[in-house]
Amino acid sequence: MQQTKILLEESEMPTHWYNVAADMPNPPAPPLGPDGNPVTPDAMSAIFCEPIIQQEMAQERWIEIPDEVRQVLTMWRPSPMFRAHRLEKALGTPAKIFYKYEGVSPAGSHKPNSAVPQAYYNKMAGVKKLTTETGAGQWGSSISLAGQMYGLDVTVYMVKVSYQQKPFRRSMMETWGAKVYASPTDHTQAGKAALAADPNNPGSLGLAISEAVEVAASNPDTCYSLGSVLNHVCLHQTIIGQEAKKQLAKVDEYPDIVIGCCGGGSNFAGVAFPFLADKAAGKEVRLVAVEPDSCPTLTRGHYAYDFGDSVGMTPLMLMYTLGHDFMPPSIHAGGLRYHGDSPLLSQLVKEGIVEAHGIPQLATFEAGVQFARAEGIIPAPESCHAVARAIIEANACKESGEAKTILFNLSGHGHFDMASYDKFFAGELENYAYPEQAIKDALSHLPKVG
Amino acid sequence: MQQTKILLEESEMPTHWYNVAADMPNPPAPPLGPDGNPVTPDAMSAIFCEPIIQQEMAQERWIEIPDEVRQVLTMWRPSPMFRAHRLEKALGTPAKIFYKYEGVSPAGSHKPNSAVPQAYYNKMAGVKKLTTETGAGQWGSSISLAGQMYGLDVTVYMVKVSYQQKPFRRSMMETWGAKVYASPTDHTQAGKAALAADPNNPGSLGLAISEAVEVAASNPDTCYSLGSVLNHVCLHQTIIGQEAKKQLAKVDEYPDIVIGCCGGGSNFAGVAFPFLADKAAGKEVRLVAVEPDSCPTLTRGHYAYDFGDSVGMTPLMLMYTLGHDFMPPSIHAGGLRYHGDSPLLSQLVKEGIVEAHGIPQLATFEAGVQFARAEGIIPAPESCHAVARAIIEANACKESGEAKTILFNLSGHGHFDMASYDKFFAGELENYAYPEQAIKDALSHLPKVG
Structure with a gap:
């Protein structure tokens, strides 16, 4: 029998997170306040607790994972790694394809890797309550x-239209004891203003962020929690790539290519950053971020200071951006519909250390179905982007005859996305044309700095 | 840190299934044909392939699992076992609670444990096509x-009303390449007759079985596949309990109580039968089957020969039954709404070797939510029955001060059942009164034997 799964015991779980800032050729560019000066920890403390702010600014390479966090992570960690024997055979490729599977978390994705330490540090700091926003519900359920x-x-402030159309993620959050509101609500200033202007406002992610941040800023026992983009979120996710390195070492492998899908960047950071430490030390390994063609932040965005949210409330971050008011087409990989990207990842792309590629929507679902029929697991639409790129690389190996080792992160399962697969089979999905004018318009609204 | 997960390597996966027939005090009662005589293998061959029929009748204690089956099972097996530290703490019980988790299969339940060998043996026997029926879709997706x-x-013939109201399981089956029809269809005699009588017939499981069996019986290259009740299905599931024994042995434990939810019986058989081998050898261990109060087959049914299906097409099986035309209330644990039970399991209950208990619907969801809030995983409504009984046993330990070891099988996750949790939170679920008259009526229709 061929070995399929590569497991780690709990005793082999990483004890530290890896901070990529320590291995970057240039120090990370700081976020800027409205005055054009770097944001101070004090300014952040209105909505974040002290330990989180420290991690956001940390420079040291290794940051210890508290035992109380590792204990809760054993709920699903270490996560399994699989060798995709059947997919390799179906493709007829000499490449060896490995995937790390994060869908085993109770929330079904990699998101709880950061939700757990965020909740822990807030608890330790005496915080009683967390607020956050959610669109489709992946992050909202993880923090719940x-x-x-x-x-x-x-x-959780859940965009009203999702609250109404996607009740299952909401039920999950409630099962885990969270209070979920359809945003806009009438108990924040931001929500009241939106409802006054339009009582039938369907909500938006920007508006939900405004509500969550307002509640956190105006209640001393409440903090805000974010599921991607920021440095501390990327940090927490590096447990994925560290486990992956250990697992590959168990079968005497090291990847030639590491692939992750990319929206705000935390999933990609999680699987890829730990390999960057080796790359910085001279090891040859390609780190490949994959994003939707219709929201091509890394591949066609500008590298500039921009707001992290769509309404301009956050500090300015230096990152690849399509413009903070760019509204991507309604693709089904909701987690990848973000105008910007992690500043750490953006800088690594800018410096040529990480490469980025776009994939059109239909190709991602084709890859997801091919994967499901070979490997069994039905990937989330976001993860289908990584699958699609892995198949492209494996097919390139078939052309060239090279037996490369490919690793990708299967960031989540598609159990809550079957309606998207349904539309795919019914021929109702499309490849959106590159939204050239919308991006041009949004980029013309980039904030002036200094 | 406390150990949470107990893992097995693929090399530790069981090599044989355990056949409980070898350890039963009395030989299993044979199924009877319309003439009152035992059904011959020849009669079965109209819809089942030779190796499956052999397994259905097998007497030997151990039956080897083909390597080609074990290779596919590595897709998710060996499945993890968890120690429920947080649940124990929440209950304040001295009991040690362990659960085996079968929700890690790509279909989300234990069902593929039998679907994989059934597909393999049919392939080996030269069969080209399998037909089956499905209600909510657990078995249909597993065989797909x-x-x-x-x-x-x-x-897959899917009950029309489910096909329309529960499109997500259908999308799963299609993702895995199956053809799914809303039953009744117009391409079987059974379907045509039903549609002629009522063009808006919403379908039923009995009707879907009729369609699937008719197609299998009338096409030489087609066989029928069933997901529970029969001996070979229970056999295939015993890989669960065998793994569980190995996992408990790794932490020097042996269960005092083994708990499984019970509809047709294959899940319970899977986790519990391997422990029966030890019980037969004198070991003390309680084997506890849990069923819904509203479909109380083992606890309030008659032990009698009855049809396996609702329309009277199958051979007669000696089992606990509520009458083949008993229609259970619409509880949300769809997989437990069956009028009969596995003949092997029924005989073991009759002989006092296995005990059975009922649980009302609301108590199962209360247990499911308590479990999710402690352990993370959201259980399927079927699995909530086992959780509820485990909590009852753990609370009894709290009363008595005994530190018993409790094992239960968490047969599946609830990702496709969040609408049921939603109704539970909204107060829209009820405890059905014991359907006394309906069962009395159905039992009065038991077939005459001989």
Whole structure:
């Protein structure tokens, strides 16, 4: 029999997170406040707790994972790695394809890797309540789960149209004890203003962020929690890539190519950053971020200071951006519909250390179905982007006859996305044309700095 | 740190299935044909392939699992076992609670444990196509996945009302390449007759079985596949309990109580039968089957010969039954709404070797939510029955001060059942009164034997 799964015991779980800032050729560019000066920790403390702010600014290479966090992570970690024997055979490729599977978390994706430490540090800092926003619900359910583990109240502002159309993620959050509101609500200034202008406002992610941040800023016992983009979120996710290195070492492998899908960047950071430490030391390994063609932040965005949210409330971050008010087409990989990207990852792309590629929507679902029929697991639409790129690389190996080792992160399962697969089979999905004019318009609204 | 997960390497996966017939005090009662005589293998061959019929009748204690089956099972097996530290703490019990988790299969439940070998044996026997029926879709998706692995065409007759109201399981089956029809269809005699009588017939499981069996019986290259009740299905599931024994042995434990939810019986058989081998050898261990109060087959049914299906097409089986035309209330644990039970399991209950208990619907969801908030995983409504009983046993330990070891099988996750949790939170679920008159009526229709 061929070995399929490569497992780690709990005792082999990483004890430290890897901070890529320590190995970057240039120090990370700081976020800027409205005055054009770097944001101070004090300014951040209105919505984040002290330990999180420290991690956001940390320079040291290794940051210890508290035992109380590792204990909760054993709920699903270490996560399994699989050798995709059947997919390799179906492709007829000499490449060896390995995938790390993060869909085993109770929330079904990699997101709880950061939700758990965020909840823990807030609890330790005396915070009683966390607020966050959610669109499709991946992050909202992850922070609901994590809050429950440490006895924190969690309030989730869920975009009203998703709240109404996607009740299942909401039920998950409620099962884990969170309070979920359809945003806009009438109990924040931001929500009231939106409802006054239009009582039938369907909500938006920007508006939900405004509500969550307002509640956190105006209640001393409440903090805000974010599921991607920021440095501390990327940091927490590096447990993925570290486990992957150990697992590959168990079968005497090291990847030639590491692939992750990329929206705000935390999933890609999680699987790829730990390999960057080796790359910095001279090892040859390609790190490949994959994004939707219709929201091509890394491949066609500008590298500039921009707001992290769509309404201009956050500090300015130096990153690849399509313009903070760019509204991507309604593709089904909701987690990848973000105008910007992690500043750390953006800088690594800018410096040529990480490469980025776009994939059109239909190709991602074709890859997802091919993967499911070979490997069994039905990938989330976001993860289908990584699958699609892995197949492209494996097919290139078939052409060239090279037996490269490919690793990708299967960031989540598609159990809550079957309606998208349904539309794919019914021929109702499309490849959106590159939204040239919308991006041009949004980029013309980039904020002036200094 | 406390150990949470107990893992097995692929090399530790069981090599044989355990056949409980070898350890039963009395030989299993044979199924009877319309003439009152035991059904011959020849009669079965109209819809089942030779190796499956052999396994259905097998007497030997151990039956080897083919390597080609074990290879596909590595897709998710060995499945993890968890120690429920947080649940124990929440209950304040001295009991040690362990659970085996079968929700890691790509279909999300234990069902593929039998779907994979069934597809394999049919492929080996030269069968080209499998037919089956499905209600909510657990079995239909499992056989779709398994058929895809061995290159078999799979046709699923899905009860029309489920087909329309629960499109996500259907999308799963299609993702794995199966053809799914809303039953009744116009391409079987059974379907045509039903549609002629009522063009808006919403379908039923009995009707879907009729269609699937008719297609299998009338096409020489097609066989029928069933997901529970029969001996060979229970046999295939015993890999669960065998793994569980190995995992408990790794932490020097042996269960005092083994708990499984019970509809047709294959899940319970899977986790519990391997422990029966030890019980037969004098070991003390309680084997506890849990069923819904509203469909109380083992706890309030008659032990009698009855049809396996609702319309009277199958051979007669000696089992606990509520009457083949008993229609259980619409509880949300769809997989437990069956009028009968596995003849092997029924005989073991009759002989006092296995005990059975009922649980009302609301208590199962309360247990499921308590479990999710402690352990993270959201259980399927079926699995909530086992969780509820485990909590009852753990609370009894709290009363008595005994530190018993409790093992239960968490047969599947609830990702496709969040609408049921939603109704539970909204107060829209109820505890059905014991359907006394309906069962009395159905029992009065038991077939005469001989």
